[in-house]
């Protein structure tokens with residue numbers, strides 16, 4: 001077994017154990033492999049180990065990988081900051097965009113999504129603690145943005161994504177994720193058909209599973225240091 005396969009089975013075991021321990025349905029948490037800063041060779045190893053969903057933050061880097069791996073049935077997720085002059089390529093090259101925090105960007109992605117492709121899956125990025133160094137919309141403003149995005153025919157609003165403030169305390173981690181889960185539930189109660197709550201990374205995935213994540217985004221714990 002190569003290094004990636006070992007890490008992958010460790011992470012999958014952690015996910016399965018945490019689902020069981022915290023009363024989550026088996027298989028309800030999916031794994032996005034965050035491959036930013038990793039080589040095409042490493043992504044190929046990951047594909048050989050059975051991983052199919054990858055997250056990238058930087059468009060130029062991602063396009064090189066997407067082009068090199070066109071023969072594969074891979075689902076690419078854009079999870080980085082989005083500049084408006086990049087939306088056309090993002091709309092044409094990705095299956096998901098998880099980092100939307102402005103209607104202007106959502107509208108451009110909608111208008112630029114090629115008609116030959118199915119609607120682009122999107123998540124709204126929430127900045128819960130309103131940290132100025134992070135992108136994302138405030139909890140208060142997410143309702144209006146979600147309602148507007150849900151109307152765009154070439155996008156499919158799937159849910160929320162967040163990177164909470166870093167904490168090394170498990171209960172503190174859980175408290176942030178719980179607020180995100182409550183926000184997600186509130187949106188569902190408003191009639192939006194959401195199915196994705198993307199939260200939890202290498203350092204806090206167990207807390208996220210305990211609080212209802214449906215997708216953990218793991219980089220370092222899978223691929224090693226960037």
Ligand SMILES: *Cc1c(COP(=O)(O)O)cnc(C)c1O
Pocket residue numbers: 034036057079080163201202203217218219220221
């Ligand atoms: C880099 C990144 C990750 C992965 O972080 P790790 O700590 O390496 O697991 C997850 N989500 C986003 C949005 C990222 O930018």
